[in-house]
Amino acid sequence: MRRLGQLETVVMQRLWDWGRSVSVREVVEDLHKERRIAYTTVMTVLDNLHRKGLVHREKHGRAYQYHAVMSREAHTAGLLEDVLDQSPDRKATLLNFVGQLSAEEQVQLRAALAKFDEPDDIDTEE
């Protein structure tokens, strides 16, 4: 099961890199450059990805052609949405180091940091 999960990652990476529709055979051939893998395994992996809504498929002749539903960037943006959520009702899924500061806060905080840094500089200038 765990191995299948890892394979899903590998296959998704390929699909994102290609950015077009590919057949199972193409994926298998590309994977063969790195590892021995059965055609049916790849088909299962693509089927799983389809069931999870990560890839889209269309019938071309007798075989399916697969392509990623969303780009890698769109997925990343979705992933980081959880992190950027600053509403008071946000879930406690994760802990963000720091939220986005407003322009005003940035100016004030930079001034506070500068004030702390400066005394030495002034001494050396005088």
Add this chain to the structure above:
Amino acid sequence: MLAPIVLLAFAALAIICGPRLLLGSAWVRRAPGWGVMAWHALTLSVVAAVALFGFTLATPVSPLAEPIARLFRTTPTEVVEHYQTPAGVWLAYTAVFAVAGFTVWMLWLTISTLIDTTRSRRAHLRLLRMLGRDHPGGFVLVEHSQALVYCLPGLRKRVVVTTAALELLDAHQLELVLAHEKSHLRSRHDIAIALADVLRRTFRPLRLFTVAHEQVRTLIEMQADDAAHDRHGLARALVTLGSGTPEPGLSAGDVATFARVQRLTNGAGPWKRRQSFAVCLATTTLLATPIALATTPMMEMIIIGCTTVLG
């Protein structure tokens, strides 16, 4: 009769005065770990008072009378007599249902929060496995134009850094930020937040619990800040990352950041063992008070009993 009244009075006092007291105390931010404990003790003492308010009202008609009688070496009839209210049996039955309903409600919220958090963490991890790659620095690197550092607590804990954040921070700052995140994971800060979150959702109309949740969130950040060995460097990293991505849509500022930077640049005052002891004593007293108040009818009985014997 006496017990429910004093318990309610205690809860009201804690709800009104508690937050003011803690928000006004400088030591809470000086020692944020103790601060988190104080906030939790405050909220839990209110929960205990409310629960015991229900229990004391329900005592005359519940199986509770017997164990209480055994504890105080008296008869259940005597116990019922002391916990009876002039309102009669119907109030006691209402209390039984209220206590039962409330317990179920809180259990449900706890379980659903737990399931919800676990599920979204798992979904996040699954995506992370596809989108990120392990960095030798001990974190997961995700390619993105927004500068972010965060951690995913739980059994399969992770620290995540975006490529933009990696570019913005120098090696020293990165080390400090990672120390902050690892402190979150090590201290299981997510549990402290989850507790505050469940209580906030159970007692939504009471502002105390919303304030407590907010304060716990801020205080655990401060506690994690203390894990970094260079406070000023971490303050700089905070401001750098906080102003990392100019996104017009994200204007909702992070209030806590302001306090955190000030705290880091101003330096920490002394903290003595005596103070830890005082906080420990105060929180224990706070938590023990509702229990003591709930037994007032029995105390009353003992005192009256003693005076009759002596008289």
